[in-house]
Amino acid sequence: MAKALTVFAVDIGPHMHMDIGLVAEALRTYFLSKVVNKARDECALLYFGANETRNAVHEEMAAQGSFDDYLHIVEEHPLKPPDQAYLEGLEPGQMPRGQGRSDFIDAVSVAADILNKAVELRPELEKANVTKEIVLISSLQERVKEAEVHEFVAALVESLKEHNVQLQTVLVDIEKQGDDAAREYNREILSELAEEIRHKDIIVQTPAELLGVFKCKEYSNTAYYAGPFTLGPNMNIRVKVAKKAKKEMLPSTKLYSDRSRASDATHEVQREHEYKDASDPDTIVPPEERQKSYKYGKQFVPVSADEEAFLAYKPERGIHLMGFMPAESIPQYQFLKDPWVMVPEKNNEKSGTALAALVRALHNKQSVALILFLPRVSEKTGGNPAVCAGTPVLGNGAGPDHLVLNHLPFAEDLRVAKFTSFEAKADLLPSEQQVQCMSDLVQSLDLQSDTKELLAADTTRNPTIHRFYNHAACQAGGREYPLPEPQEDVLVRETFLPDGRVVSGSQALLDSLPELLPIVYKETAPGMADLKDEEGGELSAAAFTLEGAAAPAVSAVGTSDPISDFNAMVKQDNLDAAFRSMPDAIVTLVQNSMGNRNYQKALHALEAMREAAVQHGRGASFNSTLEDLRGKFESATQHQSFWQLLMDQQVTLVSTEEDPGTEVSAAEADNFLKQHASKGQVVDEEPAAMAVDEEADEFADME
């Protein structure tokens, strides 16, 4: 089975101190992702430029009487599958900063030695499907010792080649400092080293680039289809097709319940489905009384297993040329779904030549191939046909010339709609000056400077996934690290917010826009509800965790048994905290409620609070809570029926009759119920029916 061995040689010397926090973050997310996604892969971690010296090569040399070699290199973790210890040493602030001096060639030698020894010890690692790699992370500012360096590098290259070791260098170039000459010299030596082995060089110039240097998950590139690509009835090219891109999701998590406090609790949660008769919701219909059906218009058509087979589309699998089209006739916005890549069969000279000739011809003619794509057909469920545009991509030596395949819409996928021509909006057309201003902006707000393209898809990491791994990696040691606010999260900021350096050049243009192209901002325009700022209170309420109840001394009201918590606190005479945290608990209960499951609990909690409020003269506190709840739920899209429930249950304000401390008369309290109860019932049948439609529609296009 394929497997990867990676030795990290990480510079922690004085020149790296500024960026060590970023390096630690990149490494801990990498190691965690290895455990989660590639549990068999092994990693070693070497620090160089460290204060101390602790590595096998030094020890061997010392045993031979030479004590001054391979100094300040520390083997932090030997080659093995990474575990908790790797992450703990890389938690924020934990990664060491060294004052030692050691050059990167020495570090790479020690790294190579680790790989060599591993292969000697476990010959099965010699196999070609075991990837061996050294990753060097350094700013390359510590000048390499010059004595016999070329001979040394040559010997190192030989040793790396022997075991087919790849080298990846991450050159940290964020702060320009130190000795340029030394860096230049080091780069020369580095290219001498890398030249003859498989290597990849990455230069990182921004913190975001450093954080995103490793992918969150590596995929092995397996062929989804291997077989002929037919060009007419008489010619085949043998090809393989693999995924080129697929939206990477957040890592998967498992449901967890802390309901049971037993020491041997599994904490597992299962999702169970019940099929109920629509007219009689109390009857559960057993499997043998369930009939599978498909919707056809308004009808549900019962379909037996035999008929089901007949529904499936079962052509022969294969990939066929349908014709060619000028590239500009298929704009990219017509592409659907994930792209694929079509490469020639490995080591097949004829197919390789044929596909390369075709790709170059398409490239020269600025054309794309129209391809019928039916890679797999299952005996039972049939195949999922697609028509794809095959765009030619030249390999340029790094790979074969190939086609990228993008799904195109079928007739059924198109929704034709007509939009008014801009020319028809004579009174809304911009003036020349207005267009000029936008033109200048389009030019100056430039993401492609002379040197590099900013936010290029091929190199921009997904900040959300990185954030997830980083957060989880930080918690591995059991210490709590608060999640950084989004605007303090480097990757989030540099990816999703405008880059100050880009914007600064366009500031004057941006400032002139409101005057030159005035726009009336109607805050409460209908239909813009989704743009309105949600009530600010939500987050603080959400931050209220459900763990409170487990704590022995009750210091806040939890959600698992709010009434007991509340009463306990009242008993402890901790009235302030009790009345402060109860509303939070109620809101949390309601907001986390699936459907109406928590409503009764929240209602009872609120009633208990009201009772205590009357007893302890805290009516005002209750009244403001009730008003808050009204603000949150009375006309909310979710949990509106909770408010209804309160009104149905006649939960009203505490009046002066009950607690003289309030400023609400008995009549006002009565009125409160009338006023808000009636308002809630305005919801008539019609919109409710619509809402169901919307729901159905929302799910309609899910596969």
Add this chain to the structure above:
Amino acid sequence: MAELEYNAEGIDGEEDGQEREWLPSRDNVVFLIDAQAAMFEEAGLKDTPGFAESDRWFDVAVKVAKEFIKSHIISSDNDRIGVVFYGATETGNQNNFDHVYTVVTLDEPSAQSIRDLENMMGDDFEDKVGSAAEGSPDHLRNGLWAASQLINTGSSRANKRLLIFTRDENPAGTGPKAESYRERIAARAQPLHEANVTVEIFPLTRPGDTFSMTFWNHIIHAGNDEESGVLYEEGSDTMYRLQSLPGFTRQKAYRKRASGRARFLFPGGYKMAVSMYSLVQPATKSSPVFLNALNNEPLKVESAFIDQDTGAVLTEVPKRIFPKFSDPNLYKRIPPIILTSEELRSIRITQDPGLSLLGFKPASCLKPWHTWRQSNFVYPDERTMPGSTTAFIALHEAMLSQERVAICTYVRSRNAEPRLVALMAAQEVKDEYGEQLSPPGMHMLHLCFADDIRTPEVDKNLVGEFFPEPSAGQVREAEKLVEKLTMEDSYVGMYENPLLQRHYQVLEALALAETPPDVEDSLKPDHEWMLSTANDELESFRNSVYGANHNEPGIGKKSASTPKKRPAPEDDPALKDALAQHDYKALAASGKLGKLKVDDLKPYLRAHGLKVTGKKDELIERITEHIDSQP
């Protein structure tokens, strides 16, 4: 709405970050088809797909209605469609308006409505309904009346469309009473306008013939486009031509339904309002629904989270444990962490929905592998923020002329993760008749992150390390082939999806208790065309690469490979251990294999050389079969 429904699925969907688009509201569509004598002339349509040359105009109209219903079943089956004839002999409608015959009453489409329409074509019509003996302005008047009754049944929030198919330029006639007839007819159209019904006229005329809209412009509703707040000019958007018939029947939603509105924010705070539309939406076959076998009523599915320790039904969104390992030993390497839904939410960075501009780059920076889903269409939303249109058009022009795209952060909804998108300006394209082929605006392309992109084309395990160079001659032969086989048309939904066509044709037959038809597969490479246009080029290209007597093998002639040796359990201690864990035979005999986890089932399959893929039910079935087949 889903308020009271306890649905664990929905929550999971949100957690998984599933992308959903939603289309609000439904359409009520009524076809009002003239059944007077002029409709029964032969239309003489040649080369119009779906129509026979002998079809009469009336048949054409009915076929259009039928195809319309069929396409709606596939793509938006909660729209409601009705079909009404006016000027018929028979009277058959709820309100007994004379000479009006409702053949399909306004409802969600069904197989029966398709069959009913089919039974109205050709001579059957004469037998069952018939054309009114005399033409009269009252026919249309009654027709409009009946249609407005029909179209206003049911949900008031639906988009309402009335499509009139006729050959009559001037139903009011030219006699002395013409003006009063016109007024009487227009009076019937009035309630339609008041109910916000869009009235569209489909004049059935041959290409080149003229059709005066003088009369009909009084009937057409000069509609107000709700979405963009733009007024239609009379007649401009509501007249169809015969040429657009095929396109018309495929049209899913005439009314532009915005799938969302967003604020488009520039650095520094300047903002405009835009609406988003889904002009492309991969259609999928309907997912199965379980019925109660006793009464064929759909069952309600409820799902619940069950705590496995206590058996209790959880009432709150459960917490999450990360990582999710199938091998519990891995928890020794990394202890799991527990995440509350609040934590997950703050990890996922919730931001205000909308588009935020980050900058511009050349359109050539976008590569074909940079998008992962269908694009959306963006059009200015003048109503929400007046001034947006002017600013949008200025930006549109600037981006078009510089061939640059805008890169933005896009947050679809409050719970959605932010993603990067590219806005690509597109020019309006019209056909020779002035019909809009593609609208003016911007396409929003959903961009990949580096984490989404894979690089199989440089993976030596997949492609090897040797890449043959074609000769200049070979490339030239390929170029000739490309030239010859270049298709003329532009690709706009050129093909129908045979998977959907088959699914729905078979369902239609089953719904009517008929034998499912053999569905012809139209999605095939057109070898006949290829050979007739480029036989020589195909052959020279093949010969230039392969030589005269060689071809690469096709499917089924797999290159010989040694069959994989299955490990005998005794050679594989891990497998042996796993097998010893369970008594498969006993479990199978008592029907309890289902109690095992998939991972426990697989060793058995592996040890006996059976396929290990598929759903759990399939695995169990396979094991049971195997055990049964053993002596």
